[in-house]
Amino acid sequence: MKKLQRFVMGGLLLAAVPGSASWAQTTSGYDQHQVFSPYFFQTNGNEYRSASGAPGPKYWQNRADYLIRATLNEQDTTVSGEVSVFYTNNSPDKLDFLWMQLDQNLFRPDSRGAATTPVSGDRFDVKGFAKGGYHIESVEVTYEGKTYHVDPVITDARMQVRLQTPVKADGDKITVRVKYSFAIPVYGADRMGRLDTxxxxxxxxxxxxxxxxxxxxxxxxxxxxxxxxxEFYCEYGNFDYYLTAPAGMTVVASGDLQNPAEVLTPKEISRLAEARRSDATVMIVTPDEVGQPSGQSTAKKTWHFKMDNTRDVSWAASRAFIWDAAKVNLPSGRPTIAMSAYPVEAAGKDRYGRSTEYLKRSIELYSAKYFEYPWNSAVSVAGVALGMEYPGIIFCQSNLTNGDLWGDVTHEIGHNWFPMIVGSNERRFMWMDEGFNTFINEYSTHEFNHGEYENPQRKPEMFYRMFIRDKDPLMTAPEGMSLNGYGAYYFKTAAGLNILRSYVLDTNRFDYAFNLYVKRWAFKHPQPDDFFRTMNSATGENLNWFWKEWFFTNDKLDQAVTSVKYVSGDSTKGALITLDNLGGMALPVILKVTEAGQDPRIIKLPVDIWQRGGTWTFKYPSTGAITSVELDPDHILPDANRQNNVWKAQ
Known part of the structure; x- marks a missing residue:
């Protein structure tokens, strides 16, 4: 989903928190027994999920392959279709029933989402509309050669399919066929909809x-x-799907177009071939060609796409599309193409004229650093969606320009790594996709075009102010998170990973462990413990104290310099510097110590100093009078009260 504010790029961890007298602690709220308790994981490792964080020897997940035929009907603004799901039960359990997601039912006027939308509205503004939601025409099941009709049980946005015969465990297969239709909402909760151009x-x-x-x-x-x-949690499988749309429309979609000769002109096919060889953007449909018929001159055209080993597919269609493309250079050399589709209102070098460049470079950067992009194409679409991601396709707001567009494109395509490749449960753990993605976005912004849109001088203090105000831990489920606080999923998670990478661990150990997590759980379903365990085992550190305070609590950090005293009253014999940890959170200490007539020295103390309590005194090898001691001089850490961070000689 779209990042909340794009100016976080390049400056997330440079934030300073102004002194906050309203938060200031006078007595310590720190409890080392709570922070460093030996009890963290609720369960032991098992044969499905190892204590090391890796999938266990008997790890399993079910599979859903899809054959879909759908039609876009302009006259009544609907999509109608038939989906066949070829479901494989790899679990050790027999299944008496199946559950399916009916996400369009969010837009029914009586949906739970509509009922829980504030009167004032919110960014999703789900209020439902009269024709909203799925119309399920029929449900059929085919199992062991027998086909029968099912009367589904529909509850809000879920549908239960009760089976005459249970699906057996360990690889048994069943097919479910559903005929359906739905009215397309104008604004589909940030994720889909219709834009007039x-x-x-x-x-x-x-x-x-x-x-x-x-x-x-x-x-x-x-x-x-x-x-x-x-958001969503989906099974992996192969998708084979056919989209019928009015002949004057261009359709772009997840995966590979199977029938270009039937839906494109020879000129468009030739230009696509050129784009596959070109690092520069090539126009496939130019502004002057927008609205002209292409391919067959029938009333409708059917576009056939395939995408393998994916958890979802999505698409866009319009008569208004300019379409351009360029090749993507992957580490393996496998041919891949980046494309953009946008109306003329969004054209121009400061707008979507660079969208394909942004998409191409983001894919190249993430592929080189984390995991190679596994599919053969990707497309950025300018439309009504505020910002949304699907495998191989992203939707970005049509009015974005320059750095705002870069930020949205690199964020949305970054979601193809989290959660499209690393398939976490967004419905329960939003930080595992939004936060991890925001974290990797900082590095793409740093690298793109020599930091073209990076602004290291911009210090987004608002995010650490948000940190101070946070009432909900990151482990809060999305529907339980404050509507004014869910930015923490993005920025608190990213800040925490950066602190781990640069100040608790080191870049080498962090990067190795983080990349190992990605490789271990690519195309699988990780849980939070799988991430925590991988990071612990691969870095060689017990980081449970950090996971606990950063993800399970809303504890704050408040480190203070309490006193500076010289050994035997003689500054040349060393100084005893006393620090207090007044908040509930423990983090390493970074100190700048300045002696008269000398350059400042940076001292780093590990988090372990707080294991025996909230006060720590250490000997500093001073050779003269100390003029000042400052905690966290570069304002790296989210200290809630900086008024007690500096000691100065009287």
Whole structure:
């Protein structure tokens, strides 16, 4: 989902928190027994999920392959279709019923999401509309050669399919076929919808078919309803899908177009071939060609796409699309293409004219640093969605320019790593996709075009003020998080990873462990403990104290310099510097000590000094009078009260 503010780029951890007298502690709220308690993990490692954080020898996950045929109907603004789900039960359990997600039911006027939207509205503004939601025409099941009709049980945005015969464990297969339709909302909760342009409507179609819920070893069926903020959790599989749209439309979608000769002109096919060889952006449909018929001159055209080993697919269609593309250079050399589709209102070198460049470079950077992009194409679409990601396709707001557009493109395509490759449960743990993605976005912004949009002088103090005000821990489920506080999923998570990387561990150990987590859990379903355990085992550090305070509490940091005393009253014999930890959080100490007539020295003390209590005295080898001692001089850490961070000689 779209980042909250783009100016976080390049400066997240340079934030300073002005002294806050309203928060200032006079007595310590620190409890070392709580912070460093030996009890953290609720369960031991097992044969499914190892204590090391790796998938266990008997790790399993179910699979859902899809065949979809859908039609965009302009006359009544609907999508109608039929989806066949070829479901494989790899679990050790027999299944008496199946659960499917009906995400479009969020837009029913009687949905839970509509009922829980504040009167004043919110960024998702889910109020429902009269024709909103799925119309399920029929549900059929085919199992062991027998096909039968099912009367589904629909509860809000979930559908239960009760089976005549249970699906057996350990690889048994069943097919579910659903005929459906839904009215396309104008504004689909930030994630889809319709944008009016002078050359036609831009349709962004997401959550556009009934999808399987995930059955896993943690929750069994994951059936939390779609209510707006909480996103998605999907099984992996292969998608084979056909999209029928009016002939004058260009369709872009997740995956690979299978029938270009049927839907594109020879000129467009030739230009795409050129783009696959070009690092510079190549126009496929120029502004002058927008609205002209292409390919077959029928009333409708059917576009055929395939995408393998993915958890979802999405698409967009419009008569208004300019379309451009360029090649992506992956470490393996595998051919991949980046594309953009946008209306003329969004064209120009300060706007979507550079979208493909941004998309291409982001994919190249993330592929080189973390995990190679696994699919053959990606497309950025300008439309009504405020910012949303799907495998191989992203939706960005059409009015973005320059650094704002870069920030949105690199963020949304970054989600193809978290959670499209590393398939975490966004419905429960939003920080595992938004936070990890915000973290990697900082590095893409630093690298892109020699830091073109990086602004290291911009210190986003608002995010640490947000940190101070946070009432909800990161482990809070999205629907329980304050509507004014869910930015913490993005920025508190990213800040925590940066602190771990640069100040608790070191870049070498952190990067090795973080990349190992990505490789271990690519195309799988990690839980928070899998991440925590991987980082602990691969770095050789017990970081449970950090996971506890950063993710499970809203504890604050307040380090203070309490006193400076000389040994035997003689500054040349050394100084005893006393520090207090007044907040509930423990972090390492960074000190700048300045002696008269000398350059300042930086002293770093590990977090371990706080294991025996909230006060620590250490000997500093002074050779003369100390003029000042300052905690966290570069304002790296989220200290809630900087008024007690500096000691100065009287």
């Amino acid at each position: 002078k050359n036609g409507i831009v349709y962004e179609l997401a959550q556009w078919y009934p999808r399987m819920c995930v059955y896993d070893d943690i929750e069994s069926w994951n059936t939390l309803p779609y209510m707006g903020l909480g």
